[in-house]
Amino acid sequence: MVKANQSQKSVREPIVVRVGLSFIVPIVGAFLLSFLAGGFSTANGQGQAPFFAGLGVSSWLLGMRWYGVKEMGFRGKRPLFSSIGFATLGWVTFLASRFYFVDIAELVPGSGSTFMYMLLFEAFALQIWTFGLLFRVLAEWRGGLTAAISSGVVFGAVGFLMFQEAYSNSFTALLSFATWGIFYGVIRLRSGSLLGIVIIQAMQSFTGWLVITPFPEPIPTQLNPFYLATAAAYLLFIWRLWPKVAEDYRV
Numbered sequence: 001m002v003k004a005n006q007s008q009k010s011v012r013e014p015i016v017v018r019v020g021l022s023f024i025v026p027i028v029g030a031f032l033l034s035f036l037a038g039g040f041s042t043a044n045g046q047g048q049a050p051f052f053a054g055l056g057v058s059s060w061l062l063g064m065r066w067y068g069v070k071e072m073g074f075r076g077k078r079p080l081f082s083s084i085g086f087a088t089l090g091w092v093t094f095l096a097s098r099f100y101f102v103d104i105a106e107l108v109p110g111s112g113s114t115f116m117y118m119l120l121f122e123a124f125a126l127q128i129w130t131f132g133l134l135f136r137v138l139a140e141w142r143g144g145l146t147a148a149i150s151s152g153v154v155f156g157a158v159g160f161l162m163f164q165e166a167y168s169n170s171f172t173a174l175l176s177f178a179t180w181g182i183f184y185g186v187i188r189l190r191s192g193s194l195l196g197i198v199i200i201q202a203m204q205s206f207t208g209w210l211v212i213t214p215f216p217e218p219i220p221t222q223l224n225p226f227y228l229a230t231a232a233a234y235l236l237f238i239w240r241l242w243p244k245v246a247e248d249y250r251v
Helices: 002-036 046-066 077-101 112-142 144-162 171-191 195-211 220-241
Strands: none
Touching: 002 046, 002 112, 046 112, 077 171, 077 195, 077 220, 112 144, 112 171, 112 195, 144 171, 171 195, 171 220
């Protein structure tokens, strides 16, 4: 019995250390690179690129050391297309709600540089941390569902605080971002790939807020029902994608 307990302890301790490092090291790396680049600001915009870059690079280095490419969620072929398919449901619903609830100033082509920022930093770099490193560590420690929900909440919190489309600091906005993150976390769990949700996240943000240009100050009375509608849709998709058998878990 003593040997068994010692064996369990020797297995558990490295995971606890990894969980701590997976939170602390990327955040420290993000702030460090931000200050080296001229300082950190919570203002939304492309000036936050150093923060996201530091977050992504630190997470990538830890993830490659511990798990490797596939276990970090970089899977192509069927997992990739499954991830894209699931995430597109959210994208279509998001756009429909955006058209219905929030006034549109004009339709414009948008900016290629802004799209690349959204793709490489708000989507790719952030998801390396949340649905790559954090997801994999938490799945090993507490299981796939805990990993999907926890990493999704972290994604939603960062998006709420730092994404360019976070026009409101209301509870409904926080709810929408949190359910968006959990929706992506469940997709990561069901498909085994984060590449699809990276692509769709950038497309969703770009089309929803850059191509479909909002007024400079979106009206809160329009944003609140929009956030509630998208949150309700994400919850419905989460319920439909919720894993029911062991084969549904693709960590």
